[in-house]
Amino acid sequence: MFAVGATVAAASDGGDGGGSSASGTSSRAPGRYSPDAGFARDMAVHHQQAVEMSFIVRDRTGDEPVRSLAYDIANTQANQRGMLLGWLDLWGLPKVIADEPPMSWMAAPDGGDGETGGHHEHGTGAAKPGALMPGMATKEELAALGAAEGRDAEVLYLQLMTDHHKGGVAMARGCARQCATPAERALAQGMVEAQQSELTLMADMLKQRGAAPRG
Incomplete structure (x- = not known):
């Protein structure tokens, strides 16, 4: 898994310390409604719930395989959430935007700077x-x-968690396609x-x- 400090630094300078990334993308901070910023905000929220569910189940069962999986998910997603929030701080962007619909960034035009509002449907x-x-x-499901x-x-x-991962994979694929920041695309693909x-x-x-997955 990525080191938090190194990855945040790479997101700042495109990974090469210069004015552009290896892929030719400008290293200036992403726009407020860009896929880069929207993914960071939404996935931070998504990850937080996975961490919460994993801590809940660790207290509800003594089954070691499940407890081990829950620990791995909680640890990984807490670290990734820290990276995402760190990028938003680095870019000088808010962690929450009250009028931004969740997932709206997934319909933002590719290659745009994302400065306008992102009120789009997602796929x-x-x-x-x-x-x-x-x-x-x-x-209700968390209470259950x-x-x-x-x-x-x-x-x-x-x-x-199966449902949660399916939603997370769809979001991460969206960033891997649309995000302009190389380090963030790499994290999403991971x-x-x-x-x-x-x-x-x-x-x-x-x-x-x-048992079986639902749906």
């Missing part, structure tokens, strides 16, 4: 009622996870690969428990 599928973004759990124990907690966590691997692992773990 990742609608979030379920009560969820902020595709793949995210509702308050907190009330479950043993196998029930394991199955619900694996199902919720998320795609890691979470796809974990999706396969979680499908196997659900099968071992006589």
